[in-house]
Amino acid sequence: MGGINMNHSKLFQFDSQLLTDLVLLLLGLLSLAITILIIVLIVKAFRKYLNSSGSRTNRKIVKKNLATVLKDARINKGYTQEFVAETLGISRQTLYKWEKGTAEPNLSFLSELAKLYEINMETLISSCK
Numbered sequence: 001m002g003g004i005n006m007n008h009s010k011l012f013q014f015d016s017q018l019l020t021d022l023v024l025l026l027l028g029l030l031s032l033a034i035t036i037l038i039i040v041l042i043v044k045a046f047r048k049y050l051n052s053s054g055s056r057t058n059r060k061i062v063k064k065n066l067a068t069v070l071k072d073a074r075i076n077k078g079y080t081q082e083f084v085a086e087t088l089g090i091s092r093q094t095l096y097k098w099e100k101g102t103a104e105p106n107l108s109f110l111s112e113l114a115k116l117y118e119i120n121m122e123t124l125i126s127s128c129k
Contacts, residue, residue, distance in 0.1 A: 067101035
C-alpha cells in the first residue's frame with residue numbers, strides 16, 4: 001500500500017503542474033483575446049471617424065446649395081447685393097456671406113428673401129437640408 005500512496009503524490013504533482021500550465025495558457029489566450037478586441041474597437045472607431053468626414057463635407061455642400069439658390073435668385077431678379085441688404089436691413093457683407101455659404105440666414109430672413117425674390121419658401125428651406 002505504501003507504493004500506491006507514493007504514486008498518488010507523484011500523480012498529484014503532475015496534475016498540479018498541468019493545472020498551472022493550463023491556467024497560464026488560459027491567461028495568455030485571455031490576454032490575446034482582449035488585445036484583439038481592443039484592436040477591433042480602435043479600427044471601428046477610426047472607420048467611424050473617417051466616415052464622419054463625409055458628413056462634414058455634405059454639410060458644406062448643403063450650405064453651397066443654399067448659397068447658390070440665394071445668389072441665383074438675386075441675379076435673376078436683377079438686384080444688387082447693396083439693394084437686397086438695404087431692403088432687408090442687413091449689411092452687404094452679411095448677404096455676401098449667405099451667398100458664399102460661410103453663413104446662413106435665419107428663418108425670418110429666409111422668409112423675407114423668398115418674398116423679395118418671389119420664390120417659394122419651400123425652395124429655400126429644402127436647399128437648407
